[in-house]
Amino acid sequence: MNEMPNIEQATAMTESKISADKVQVYYGDNHAIKDVDIEIQPRSVTAFIGPSGCGKSTFLRTINRMNDTIEFCRVEGSIRIDGEDIYDPKVDPVQLRAKVGMVFQKPNPFPKSIYDNIAYGPRIHGLARNKSELDDIVSSSLQKAGLWDEVKDRLDEPGTGMSGGQQQRLCIARAIAVSPEVILMDEPCSALDPIATAKVEELIDELRENYTIVIVTHSMQQAARVSQRTAFFHLGVLVEEGPTDNIFTNPKDKRTQDYITGRFG
Numbered sequence: 001m002n003e004m005p006n007i008e009q010a011t012a013m014t015e016s017k018i019s020a021d022k023v024q025v026y027y028g029d030n031h032a033i034k035d036v037d038i039e040i041q042p043r044s045v046t047a048f049i050g051p052s053g054c055g056k057s058t059f060l061r062t063i064n065r066m067n068d069t070i071e072f073c074r075v076e077g078s079i080r081i082d083g084e085d086i087y088d089p090k091v092d093p094v095q096l097r098a099k100v101g102m103v104f105q106k107p108n109p110f111p112k113s114i115y116d117n118i119a120y121g122p123r124i125h126g127l128a129r130n131k132s133e134l135d136d137i138v139s140s141s142l143q144k145a146g147l148w149d150e151v152k153d154r155l156d157e158p159g160t161g162m163s164g165g166q167q168q169r170l171c172i173a174r175a176i177a178v179s180p181e182v183i184l185m186d187e188p189c190s191a192l193d194p195i196a197t198a199k200v201e202e203l204i205d206e207l208r209e210n211y212t213i214v215i216v217t218h219s220m221q222q223a224a225r226v227s228q229r230t231a232f233f234h235l236g237v238l239v240e241e242g243p244t245d246n247i248f249t250n251p252k253d254k255r256t257q258d259y260i261t262g263r264f265g
Contacts, residue, residue, distance in 0.1 A: 017042035017182065017212040018063060023077035025058055025067065025236075032058050036077075036238045038231060045204060045213045047227035047244065049220060051264065055236040056216045057186050063214065064100035064184060065093045081182065098125050101175030105187040107167035109159030109174075114151050117159040117170055118142065121178040137177055145173035146203050165196025172203060176211075183207065185215040189222065201226050220260060224248055232256045 018040035025033035033055045040046050048056035058067070065086060067073045079086050086096055098121065110117050118138040121127075128134040138155070142148040147169045151162070159170050168188060175183055185204070189197040204213060204226045217223050223230050224244060231241035232251075240253045251257045258264055 015042075016040060017081065018214075019078075019080045019083075020059075020062075021078045021080075023059070023062060023075065023079060025055075025062060026074040026076075027070070028072040032236050033062070034236045038238060038241055040212060040214060041229065042212050043208055043210065044229065045208050045215060045227040046229045046231060047223035048214065048216045048231050048233060049218075049223050049259075050233035050239075051259065052218070054233040056231075056233045058236075059233065059238075060184050060186055060214060060216050063182070064097050064102055066097075066102065068093055098178045099180055100182040100184060101178065101180035103168070103171050103175055103183065103185045103188045106191050107164055107171050109162070109167050109170050111158065111160055113156050114142075114159050114162070114170065115155040117174050118177045121174060125178055127178060141173040141177040144176050144207070145169045146199065146206075147173055163196070165192050165199055168192060168196065168200055169203065172200070172207075176207075180211065182212045182214070185213065187216055187218060190218065197222075220248070232259065234259070 016039040020036055020038045023033060023036040024031065036059055048060060050056050061067050062075055062079055063086075067075055075087065081100070084091070110120060112120070115138055118141050119134050122134060122137045128137055139148060139152075142151060147166065150166060159167065162170060172183070172188075189200050192200065201222065204215065207213060215226065227244045229242065230244040230247040232239045232247060232253075232255075234255050239255050240247065240251065247256065248260060251260060
């Protein structure tokens with residue numbers, strides 16, 4: 001019964017899950033992100049594309065305050081998730097990162113068992129009252145990540161012993177285990193072979209039914225396959241953003257067109 005008011009409230013208040021307004025990021029004197037405004041829709045996949053060093057990963061990391069960990073980094077402007085300013089001093093970055101999960105370019109399972117990789121987050125956030133509840137979280141997270149059938153008989157084996165594609169899906173399962181609302185993915189397939197990439201892309205498509213996903217990708221083909229909306233970054237500026245089909249077939253800005261047609265990047 002709880003779900004209906006939430007859906008109605010969300011529709012009444014705002015259609016955006018994430019809202020960025022005049023975001024600037026500085027590394028010392030280097031102005032890395034300039035005046036970025038973007039609205040990211042709930043339960044959808046938004047892809048950030050652009051040449052290397054254009055700021056797409058830097059901007060992605062502002063959404064869960066990962067830039068806080070970098071010395072000399074300063075973020076200005078406002079980023080709101082469900083209307084709450086995530087840079088408000090009252091916001092606990094640890095709690096924020098439970099709500100906004102992150103999957104990195106290179107699979108980075110902990111040097112622990114497959115089970116303990118998934119159980120780690122729920123344990124530290126107190127999400128399970130007993131072993132049985134923890135078992136349920138582990139199995140459901142692995143099922144959502146499409147891994148359960150492959151690993152259910154070897155949960156005690158180290159996560160680092162899996163193939164690269166399985167490790168990346170393990171990292172996605174680990175992110176899901178703390179019940180996030182947003183999942184950020186920073187080039188999640190760049191270290192994977194084509195078969196593993198296809199499995200992760202399939203997974204992303206399934207996950208968007210329940211999560212808001214933002215993916216940085218250097219592959220325009222991947223952006224076209226997995227995202228509903230695409231944002232093109234160039235030299236720290238968000239050049240344009242819109243429905244993926246429009247960005248690829250009818251971009252408004254010449255820089256976007258030049259990038260998509262391979263004239264630079």
